[in-house]
Amino acid sequence: MTSPALTTRAWSPFTRYRRSLWLLTTRDLRVRYSTSFLGYLWSILDPLVMAAIYWFVFTQVFTRTVGEEPYIVFLLCGLLPWMWFTGAVSDSTRAFTREAKLVRSTTIPRTIWVSRLVLSKGIEFVASIPVLAAFAVATGATLHWEAVWFVLGILLQAILTLGVGLIVAPLVVFFPDLERAAKLGLRFLFYASPIIYSLRDLAPLGLERVGAFNPLSGIFSLYRGAFFPEHLDWFAVAVSGGMSVLILILGALVFRRTIRTVLKEI
Amino acid sequence: MIGSISVDGVGVRFKRNRLSRRNFKDLFAGRNRRTRPGEFWALRDVSFTVQPGEAIGVVGRNGQGKSTLLKLVAQVMLPDEGTVTVEGGVAPLIEITGGFVNDLTVRDNVYLTAGLHGMSRREIDQRYDEIIEFAELEEFVHTPYKHLSSGMKVRIAFAVISRLEEPIILVDEVLAVGDKAFREKCYTRIEELLAGGRTLFLVSHNERDLLRFCKRGLYLDKGRLVLDASIREVVDRYNADYGG
Numbered sequence: 051m052t053s054p055a056l057t058t059r060a061w062s063p064f065t066r067y068r069r070s071l072w073l074l075t076t077r078d079l080r081v082r083y084s085t086s087f088l089g090y091l092w093s094i095l096d097p098l099v100m101a102a103i104y105w106f107v108f109t110q111v112f113t114r115t116v117g118e119e120p121y122i123v124f125l126l127c128g129l130l131p132w133m134w135f136t137g138a139v140s141d142s143t144r145a146f147t148r149e150a151k152l153v154r155s156t157t158i159p160r161t162i163w164v165s166r167l168v169l170s171k172g173i174e175f176v177a178s179i180p181v182l183a184a185f186a187v188a189t190g191a192t193l194h195w196e197a198v199w200f201v202l203g204i205l206l207q208a209i210l211t212l213g214v215g216l217i218v219a220p221l222v223v224f225f226p227d228l229e230r231a232a233k234l235g236l237r238f239l240f241y242a243s244p245i246i247y248s249l250r251d252l253a254p255l256g257l258e259r260v261g262a263f264n265p266l267s268g269i270f271s272l273y274r275g276a277f278f279p280e281h282l283d284w285f286a287v288a289v290s291g292g293m294s295v296l297i298l299i300l301g302a303l304v305f306r307r308t309i310r311t312v313l314k315e316i
Numbered sequence: 317m318i319g320s321i322s323v324d325g326v327g328v329r330f331k332r333n334r335l336s337r338r339n340f341k342d343l344f345a346g347r348n349r350r351t352r353p354g355e356f357w358a359l360r361d362v363s364f365t366v367q368p369g370e371a372i373g374v375v376g377r378n379g380q381g382k383s384t385l386l387k388l389v390a391q392v393m394l395p396d397e398g399t400v401t402v403e404g405g406v407a408p409l410i411e412i413t414g415g416f417v418n419d420l421t422v423r424d425n426v427y428l429t430a431g432l433h434g435m436s437r438r439e440i441d442q443r444y445d446e447i448i449e450f451a452e453l454e455e456f457v458h459t460p461y462k463h464l465s466s467g468m469k470v471r472i473a474f475a476v477i478s479r480l481e482e483p484i485i486l487v488d489e490v491l492a493v494g495d496k497a498f499r500e501k502c503y504t505r506i507e508e509l510l511a512g513g514r515t516l517f518l519v520s521h522n523e524r525d526l527l528r529f530c531k532r533g534l535y536l537d538k539g540r541l542v543l544d545a546s547i548r549e550v551v552d553r554y555n556a557d558y559g560g
Contacts, residue, residue, distance in 0.1 A: 066434065073431045077417060085419045151414030156432050157391045157406070310394045314330060 120189035128245035196275035203272035216301030319368030319483035326398035373530035418462035
């Protein structure tokens, strides 16, 4: 019998990372879409229902004083990326516990347990962009050249979300309470971030600069710039860029220090 | 050398009580040799080296660190002290059904699990028929995994992992599952792999299995490596200590 086993694998660590990440991400998407009847619709239904509620409350019930016209487009520019952030962060509270058996039996690089969540939610976000486009067309919003900043927005958001996930995922293993705390934190952050309003609406309160220190502010302003260039706030973008990188570095450190204990606990 | 394992001064520490209070300080404590209250060493000061192609049986009573040692070699657990160096990939027959997803079909699961263990798509394509034939699941390839019987689940999992072209195989008691005919098939497969020059690490309570596959034995007791000798000597010593 020949022994092909006695040759080394030619794959670089990077290729292995990419391949494993892709396998797990496509697995998640396949499971989600093969087991539910509505499939893709689910990933856009949630933000759509939320958007419908806010649109009704703020344009029909109350007289809207925040945001821009068309308000639905303004809302979706914040709401769709928010779904990515909140989905990935709340899933990462279960990153290790849900896949405990697989984590215990494979040696793939362990940050994949978090990064795959960021990637699969990110793919869902990108897949929901046509919905935004459809609303923009239907309401006659004009698209500006600033739409190119979408790419920067996605990049910054991926960095930020991964950083937060790398902090949350291992800590939840030790402090199960953190799972509920994270849910509460996310709900708070939803209203504390410029989603139903914009950073400029905080100016009369004198909170515009403070609000910019929420790293999501700058990221959402990049997305909004596509339809409302005056909302593109480079100060907020610079702050969120810096903070996202810092959070990712912090996340990598936390993850590295705790992974040994995480593997024993799960 | 590919297929060799070197374990040097390794120790792993566990909390005695899962509910004992934790604080942020322990969490980030990293590696140090101090034993804190409420902790014990599941393994301590374990050192040995394994040459490529050796077949090693790990012997000891329950809770003496056998599975922990296997997990260290599989690199799914990291030591608190010492180093574990493994040259080449490992095919771990530990929690073999772990990577399988209930809602996907058998076929999708084979591609997924083999892929996660490092096989390329082309390699899986080549071995796919062999894997299904070994598991005797030709009629169930499009069945969702959750509808398989528990015996079938283990069969497909064993078929996939034992088909990985890795120089080191780890076996943790999985041979106790499945019906007699399939068990015999698993044994034959392991013998083939050994003949092909693989390094084998076997944890078992079954004396017959140990003597059948292994040449060398490691006897673990209370987290220490008590004896590293031929499998016959190790089994005899274990029987003498614990009355077989």
